[in-house]
Amino acid sequence: MSSAEEAGARPEGPGAVRGDRPRRPWIALVLLGVPVLVALLGPWLAGDPASEQGALPSRPPGAGHPLGTDVLGRDVLWLVLHGGASVLGSALGALLIGMAAGVPLGLLAAGPRRGLDETVMRGLDLLLAFPGLLVLMTLAATGHRDGYWLVTVAGVLQVPAVARLVRGAALAPGTRSVVEALRMQGRGWAYIHLRHLARQLAAPLATDAGGRFSVVLYLLASANFLGLGLPVSSPDWAVLIERNSDALFTQPAAVLVPAGLLTALCVGGNLLVDRVVARRRGR
Template sequence: MSAPDGPYAPPRARRSRLPWAALVLLGVPVLLAVLGPLLYGGDLAPADGALPSRPPGGQHPLGTDVLGRDVLGLVLRGGASVVGGAVAALAVGMAVGVPLGLLAAGPSRRLDEVVMRTSDVLLAFPGLLVLMTLAATGHRAWGWPVAVAGLLQVPAVARLVRGAALAPGARTVVEALRMQGHGWAYVQLRHLVRESAGPLATDAAGRFTTVLYLLASANFLGLGLPASSPDWAVLVERNRDALFLQPAAVLVPAGLLTALCVGGNLLVDRALARGRGLM
């Protein structure tokens, strides 16, 4: 007798379908971000005679926004800044946090204290408040929110790397390698980085969602990209007053942002469940 489907399916059967849902939710916005600019290379300026906030139909399958621009073209062109900014910020966090974590896990206790206490101070600052303060000083260029969002991830990344490097099994191997005459660079860069790769990969997927949320919130509040940008978060903010008149201009980019976050979280949950042997 076959196992039941639907809501009465066994937990293992339901979990086995989870990656497909996660891949679809994550894959659609990522593909739009990568291929969208190639599919739509036209001008984003309002077409002649285009009216603002018009519902879908005719030459505009998703209607027009408050400026009379084609929403479909904006959606196809707006994902690159979303995904690109999140990836760039995550790269900044990893590039700074991993070396700091390795330094903190080294033999110097004083250096460990300096790195960890500094990270404690940085963890106390709310990310969005930092971005608002940055915008108030006049630093509104796209690179500033990306750099700050990446630096805000450094304390957590450094702590993760330090914890993985100080695990009992890792420390035993480190002592053995030092007794064999291997230097600091070999131990840190060859062994400890490899030991931290698994936790870092799992954490990076969840941290991508955190960075994405932070940058999207900044753009939604007008702290990052200009109001004319096709960025999905900017589109939501720009067209929210016309939600009931032209809902597609708000719901489509908002849905893509939601799918990106939910898909990333589902994949992280799947990876963690596999690591615990639940899948």
């Protein structure tokens, strides 16, 4: 087949699709956008919770309570609209802690000192060996059950993986050659790390952050579901699932709605990252 025939066989134009992959990730945007909007705008849309007073527990949806009430007689819709902020805030906080500690450690390990590299990476290997949920359960058993402890430890548990990613990207042959050339030119540490390496690491870090957000979200949700983090009165979506699990068949909305929002947040985030990565590869 000639090159002209090959060009004619390829669909072109604004509606063309590369392979079997759609150009616009609408499904991922919808799945991710709905829980994010609920978390950000929910507290302003929830209104006054005064109507919850005197409500019967575990009542199905009805007048005055579109999603029914939970086991404590609270309006489920009001709880759902207020519960997303803690989910997003804690997950993003833990992710930022992991990035803030993992990136400098990865760059430190990728430096010219072999002994420092071994010390940093072997120390992180010890932390990597501990199961995350087991660490959180041990922390709760010692009396450290506050939310900030949960977020901090969840963030620290992400440090080894982030540091390994940064170290591997910084030690890639192409990147390493450019770094050595810059050193021979007399460039300082700040120029090499804050200008050159920052640009080289931006793409892999952004990709990893999208997937790692789901990992952190799953870890925090599991901890809250087991009662290791936020108090049982919190409107957090994971706490709502755990608190109302016994009333699943009598009041399913109190469990299925927050569970659906958590699932959409995880799936939507992963799908969006996959679409972005696939699109970059297709260019």
